[in-house]
Amino acid sequence: MVRFSELPPDFWREFRLWRSVRNEFSGLSPPGNFVGSINYPYINVGALVDGLGGDAAVLDSPEEWFRRGFTQWDVVRLRSRVILTRTRASVRSLSSPIIGRIQELSIGRNSVDVEVRLRKIVLRALADDYHAPLGNVGELRDLRITSNVSAEGIVERLVNDYDVDARTAVIELYRGLIPVSRIQRIFAVGLLGSARFRRLVPTRWSITAVDSIIGDYLRSRVVDYDEIGQVEVHEMEYMGNRYFVILMPGPWRYELIELKMPGSVWNRNGSTPRVFTDYEGVNGMSGYAENTGGAFYAIRLGVLEYLNKINRQASVIAIREVTPDYKVPVGIWQAREAVRNGMGVNVRRFSDIDETINYVNNSLLTGNLWLSHSRLIKELRSDLVRFIT
Incomplete structure (x- = not known):
């Protein structure tokens, strides 16, 4: 989490609009929600509401932000219209009337009319590498839904199925073409899974959980495909983040640098680049990607979608270079959408790994720094030595 004082002035200036907001107002929820993690299991949970008017449907849709080519500051300005109308609850308090209304609007595929009564409103920035920024928080007294909530049949069926486990529900929604960001939203407010295990899930956890579940599902398919025929480098750039995804012949292995x-x-x-890495072997990863966090699963999802599309498996090195142009954290969605939309677009093919390494070294602003941190390169070279001897 980034402290408000650490953000550039251009960020917090945008949120002055909310100084005129009253304690009672009507607005539209995109729909959207946010579930905090501080003081777990007693946390803040709330609905996102637009009280300034405009196209509310786009306020909580990362897939649409990418499609429209939004910049960091476009996202900041957009989210400056949003107020988080929150209340405090236990993660198991799913029977609360207000929580029930937040759950109800969260399944919607279109904007929902709401009436809000607040105890107070405060200017408090919420920004990190997991979720999109927020800077307006209202302590909720009451929330009423004043329009019909419309959801797809598959969403309604799985939300009302108390026997199916959460993992299966997430995969069914994904296969049913429900956007990943919406699955994460539904997951966060405890609407998926068997009855005894349903609970509120902090947004940052729900984002990574859904990315991980979908990625595991895709990996289970990829490992049965033939290996890719040659080395490929896929390149993409978005919001000051540069991505180089190296696909190499071999069984599924994946690392993020x-x-x-x-x-x-x-x-x-800092005066030098900071380097973080995580690795997943042939048999997957035991535990959580502690060093790269949500980025590990978000980028993996995009790579696995591409491999499923071409019916191949590969050994994968994904390099994320975060440049000084990335000034405001907008959420890990930017990595997911950049990679899943960029794979297969800007591709270079090479005859061997040494040629590939030279190309990547010359393309990265940080040069060959990545190379000494790559476990997969070490494994490939070790395999080659054993083969020769």
């Missing part, structure tokens, strides 16, 4: 340059949002005052 993050290079966070001095002056970027996560290394503002």
